[in-house]
Structures are given as C-alpha cells and as structure tokens.
Amino acid sequence: MTLRLVLGTLDTVAALVTARRITTLRRALTAVAPELRHPVLYLPLNLTNAATLAVGRRLPAVGSAIRPGIRAEKTTITATDPALNVVTYQAPARSKPSGALLWIHGGGTVMGTLRQGHAWCSRVADELGALVVSVDYRLAPENPYPAGLNDCYRALHWLHDNATKLGIDPARIAVGGDSAGGGLAAVLAQRAHDTGLPVCFQLLVYPMLDDRTVLRAEAPDRTVYTWTPTSNRFAWTAYLGHPPQERDDRPYTAAARRANLTGLPPAWIGVGDLDLFHPENIGYARRLREAGVECELRVEPGMYHGADALFDGKAPSMTAFRTSMLDSLRAALTNP
Known part of the structure; x- marks a missing residue:
C-alpha cells in the first residue's frame, strides 16, 4: 500500500x-512567428553526452530530396590522407566555366550528413547554374579541431586545383554553410585569405562563430529553441577537445576570435532573433562592416535556429529567407 x-x-x-x-x-x-510554430519546439532537445549524441546522429535529415534533373555524384579526393568524400551537384546543361559553391553542412560539428543538404545544394545548382560541392568533413569528438576545418580546406584547394577539369571559374568560388557549417565556412574564408586561396563570397546561415558564447550567461527571460546552450557547450567542448575558455591561441578555432577581419570576402549573414547565435552573428556582421568588408545582414523576427529547413516552401518568411540567400549568392557568383 x-x-x-x-x-x-x-x-x-x-x-x-x-x-x-x-x-x-x-x-x-x-x-515565435505563428507560421513557424512546430511540435518539435516542445521537445527537450539537448546534447549532453555520447548517448544523446548517438540519438541525434540517428535523427532523419530534413530537406533530403534532390531536385529532379540535377545530377548528384559522390567523388573521393585521395590526394591527401585520409581520403575525403564530397558530393557534386550540377545541371546537365551547366554553362562552363561557371561559378561554384563549397557547401558545409551543419550539426554542431558533432553530427550531420551530406544528405541534409541535398535540397538546398541541388536548388543552387538548378537555379544559379553553378557547380555545388558539399564536403563530408570529419566530426567531433572522434575527430576534434582542426580535422573538420582541414577537410574543408582540402576540398576548397581541390576545387582550385581542378578548376579547369571541373569547368569552374576559380575567381568565382564561394563558401557557405549553415550553423556549424557556417562557422566552418567563416574560418575557412579566413584561412583561405591568409594563404592566398581566392574566395569570392561567404554565405553564413545562422553561423556558429564564437565558442565564448558558452561562457556567457543567457538572459533569464530569453528562450531559445532546437539548439540550446547545453548542446552548444557539449558541441564546442567536443570540437575544441576541452571546455571553452576565454583564451585560446590556436588559429581558426572560432571565427569571432580573429582580431583583424580586413580583406575578407563579402558576406551574407542570416539569423533569427530567437536564435542562440543571434548576438554573436550581429556582432560579427558589425565587425566585418567596421573592417570595410561588405556584409548583408538579415535578421528574421520570430525565427529560431533551423526554422528555414523545417518550413522552406511552407512559410512565406522562410521562403523569403532562403530567397535572400539565393539572391546574394547569385550576385556574388555573377559579379565577384
């Protein structure tokens, strides 16, 4: 009893x-904008350990349909060790030489697959007539910094080294990514600038730019969704190989740590005002402009992290958000 x-x-x-x-x-x-409310927002989605990461890695990819008529092919880059897989997307009638986009998928640097970029990458290939290359970079914690960044740099080098064979203009190669992919794209643009590897544009979609965000207390009345402070702490710790700290002198760990942003390629940064990365994205856009770098900033009211993937083509605001991404990329690849 x-x-x-x-x-x-x-x-x-x-x-x-x-x-x-x-x-x-x-x-x-x-x-949250009424058109962006979704049952997933009620779920306690937090990465805290190996078990929750394993669950996160098994979640189905959103936006995994390749547009009809677009050829997607897996290629293995074997010039360096370890071998690196990429997927190329192109329309059969692509005019050559064309522009190109190196796309880096999101997932906090600890999860995510090439499949989740199929819809977006094939759309760019279709509507812009560009070659799109999505890179299957190594994930943390199994492969911490700088493994993932090195893979992205190798893919960018491969694009330049094989520009003629691939039918692309080396002066019209852009880099981009969403979330952690956007963060990697930002540090890739920095590293490419420092090593003389041309990049004409950086497309940064709610990018993960600053590990020091983990160290800053969230406002008590601020609610974030899908990507939380708990997950952010786990992911940065896994990627860096240790918990974030105020001082980290290793190069290219986080884009926001770079003191001098002068000379970087033009950028588009898009983020929702309910996104955990909103403050660091606003700050980075401001610093780019202060350094003389052209930067278009789009802040979407009532948008949380990743809402565009859930509602592209279903909610007018997210359709407009992705159209802005596409328009900025089109302008960059047409007039680098």
Missing part, C-alpha cells in the same frame, strides 16, 4: 512538472 502511494505521488508530481513545463513553453512560444 505504501509503495502504491509513493508511486502514485511520483506520477502526480511528474504530471505537474510536465504540465508546468508545457505551460511555460506555451507562454514562450508567443515570441
């Missing part, structure tokens, strides 16, 4: 806690 009473009490407490959490989330959801 006592055990039943205890179990009953625990069930009641659990129900009250769940109800209170749902009520709190419903209040917080009033900040």
